[in-house]
Amino acid sequence: MAKDKFKDLDKEVQDKVASMDTDSIKTFIVQTVDAQSELMAAREKDLDWLSKKEELATANEVYKDGTKGNKLKVEFALRVLADRGIKV
Numbered sequence: 001m002a003k004d005k006f007k008d009l010d011k012e013v014q015d016k017v018a019s020m021d022t023d024s025i026k027t028f029i030v031q032t033v034d035a036q037s038e039l040m041a042a043r044e045k046d047l048d049w050l051s052k053k054e055e056l057a058t059a060n061e062v063y064k065d066g067t068k069g070n071k072l073k074v075e076f077a078l079r080v081l082a083d084r085g086i087k088v
Contacts, residue, residue: 081088
């Protein structure tokens with residue numbers, strides 16, 4: 001059974017779009033993309049959000065560096081095995 005990626009989209013929106021003609025759907029897409037651009041622009045002006053974003057970026061550094069290091073270790077070990085002709 002396939003996962004429904006649109007399960008969180010309001011049924012009303014799904015029905016509305018499904019019943020639109022092609023030109024109306026194209027207009028709907030443009031309007032939705034414009035609304036998303038406005039939302040992202042507003043977020044970038046939100047000082048509280050920007051402050052929290054910076055705090056999170058700083059706090060995440062230790063995990064980011066550790067994750068990068070672990071990923072490189074595994075990739076290197078896999079390459080060594082592959083160079084030895086061992087399929088993993």
